[in-house]
Amino acid sequence: MTVDEKAAPLGVSIPAPPSRLGQTAAAVVVGAVLLASAADLDIDWGEVWSIPGQIQRYGRLMFTDPDWERLPRALFETWRSISMAWLGAILCVVLSIPLGMLAAHGVGPTWLRLTLRAVFAVIRAVPEVIIALLLLTVTGFTPFTGMLALGIAGIGTQAKWVYEAVESIDDGAPEAVVAAGGAIAELARWALWPAVAPALTSFALYRFEINIRTSAVLGLIGAGGIGSMLTNYTNFRQWNTVGMLLVVVITATMIIDATSGRIRRRIMEGAKQ
């Protein structure tokens, strides 16, 4: 059983295996964290076993006979969600391109770069839903609120993509503009923008895709669109209609994702030439 017993017949000494102390310690820590976090979740272990059955029951309620009567209204609300997502994406992109460029190394002054990056980091830390909840008090339960929330919440990430794209380009053309006496705005328009335009267009479409998904979530807090309709009929427990709404949401999201993704691929392939 021991190493020595095996080594004897071979007549050679086998080197000691490497220590597994590190891995063992890591496994113990991970396990402890898992148990500690499960402790306060009030998990009813008896109910856990009934979850698959419950999923089947609600699945049957929703999808055996979806109620298509309210389809026109569902399509209208979907259109409102798409509009919210699209306008939110445009607002976000229009704000984050100049701000992101100013936050790039070698463009704006250092104090501005650091300030902007701090602002982006703060925005990234606040979820869209929280921003929408804050805006609700001012602009009310409307898709307009949703659009503003999407526009502002996206800036944190979008502007970060912009400055990372700008910092990755070759610094030749920017140097030439500075050497010819160009101002920061001219540098941004005629040296940075031509180099990053394909990437930024692709990022803008990606923002739209993200917003489509997020806009459904914003509906849950009453910002209008298909998400609001979904919440209402779930509260009414009208499972036939909820089933129909889920079909509409998932179909619309998949179609938009696929289309936008194809356009993005074409843009990036065109940029390589």
Place this chain on the structure above:
Amino acid sequence: MTDQHEVGPGSDVSGPTSWSIHLNDVSVTYPNGTTALRNVSLDIPAGEMVSIVGLSGSGKSTLIRVMNGLVPVTTGTVAVGPHEVTHLRGRQLRQLRGHIGMIFQGFNLAERTSVFRNVMVGRFADTPTYRTLLGVSSERDRDLVFAGLDSVGMLDKVWTRASDLSGGQKQRVAIARALAQGPSVMLADEPVASLDPPTAHSVMNDLRHINGERGLTVLVNLHLIDLAQQYTTRMIGLRAGEIVFDGPAAEATESNFEHIYGRPIKSNDKLAN
């Protein structure tokens, strides 16, 4: 200095006044601690064609960049024409840079835009920013762009995308960009290091014409000794940030070059070997 406005449309012979350059005890130490120039003093009269020769890392690029303020001096003063470069900031510095044309080893064009847009960069210092941002150019600016391209034989490529040009064509477009500034001084940082020998000669010829016909002061960084001797009248040798040779280029001997380079001359120190 507004005398460059006398440059008439299409006129590429009657240039603006040429400027002299004076460096007084200039030292440059970069933030990372590297000292690129040590106590360099230099007088270059207006209209001279000067080569700066040295190994890579000898401080050639830094020397040429302190003249238009791309690299700030650590100590000492730089005067170009009537301006004290060291004291200029913001708008005044951009105005000065407008009078100093510069071309680069890597051409530094915005690859994804047209030749026209690239040469228009040369007009930035003299054009209100709102105009350049909107891409609205005046009749006079357009004429200066066309004249610049015409004088380097690239007018037929004016609407071509910069990325579709060969290396030699790109460098000529870069020269046209500098000429469109209506400059009083022309700086060239290793302008032929990325070009094949015949193209290198034609670009050096363009620079000689600029010096001969327009009477511009031309400073060109080179590491190839035969080009320096063939095309320039005065040669400055740099070694480890110090001037170790200054005299007529044609009279420089093999031992002068060995002193500048700090080693025996090799066949790849010359273009024709």
